[in-house]
Amino acid sequence: MATKPSSSSSPVLLKLEEWLTCPVCLEHFTNPKILPCHHSFCQHCLEGLPLDWRNDLFCPTCRHRTELPEEGAGAFPVAFHLNNLKEMQSLMKKTSVLPNLQEATCSDHGKPLEFFCETCDTVICSHCLVHNHKHHEYDLITDSYTKHCQKLRECLLPVEGKKEALKNVLQGLVYVTDYGNHRIQKFSSDGKFMSQFGTYGSYPGQTVAFTSDGVFVNSFGSKGNNIEQFICPSGLAFDKDGFLHVCDFNNDRLAVY
Known part of the structure; x- marks a missing residue:
């Protein structure tokens, strides 16, 4: 089977990687929550922060004091913008890799990499398709590239109206x-x-x-x-x-x- 393409190290993707990393656990955000000071953290990271005598916590980034809701850290608003960035990062990785694979060959079969398997998120040749991805969702690399570019443009549309804010x-x-x-x-x-x-x-x-x-x-x-x-x-x-x-x-x- 063809190997999965490695992620691009373009400046934009590196910046997205930085934005999608929780400053507490230094891993990708898991169930990200946003505090009133606009800084975001994993819910489990917020649950591990020490509280003062008033049951308040301090933002690990700016030290802003925030009252912990009675329901706990899970009651803080969901950082939906990070979920959007995560989808954008995934699409950018695909659109940056796919055009460069049209002349590449499968490491297992020596055949041209002509298809992109949506189910496995990887590029494959015709032999891979028949033997290992027969009932998966797949598309030609060129068609998949066009489709993911369109999705990326749709993700960017809401961002355009929020740049000033x-x-x-x-x-x-x-x-x-x-x-x-x-x-x-x-x-x-x-x-x-x-x-x-x-x-x-x-x-x-x-x-x-x-x-x-x-x-x-x-x-x-x-x-x-x-x-x-x-x-x-x-x-x-x-x-x-x-x-x-x-x-x-x-x-x-x-x-x-």
Whole structure:
């Protein structure tokens, strides 16, 4: 049978490997949980951390104090983004290896490696297919490559809409709205002022979008209480699916875009 291809050592794959390694046990994450400080650990690693007299634990990375839920470490939110990265890593390994195998030969039979066995996650020749993978799911290497590239693109789509949010989390940025002075101020996580942007607008009730660097992107809405109108749009947040939530204080409602 053909040997399983070794993983690529490209910079992107190495970085993914780093992100998918738990900083406590130094192994791939198992049932990863995310703490309020945005650092992630295996559930069993969190269960092994010492607690203080208030039943709080300290993040092993940043030492942020977190109250342990009554149900235990299993009650912390699941780090779904790590599961997505794991799938992305697997697809990237396959798409980086498959094109280079079209001219390779099977080490067992000396035949061209023409197929990719999805069941065994390995490349095989026609002899391997007949004798060892007959009832498995398989495809031509070229077709499998195309299919996995498409899956990789689909995995990347949700990430595109979250790049700015992830950038802010990694940099530890805090944005504060200054209602009286009609501006937005940006601070580092330790309280150091970095920049400000925004001015008093001539169209009340509008929601205005900027990049994290203060560059105007677009605006929408108008003053009123009808659909897509605001009186006091005072809070904004993106959910995990990339939808924008606008809190309209005086209309007592939440609009989703």
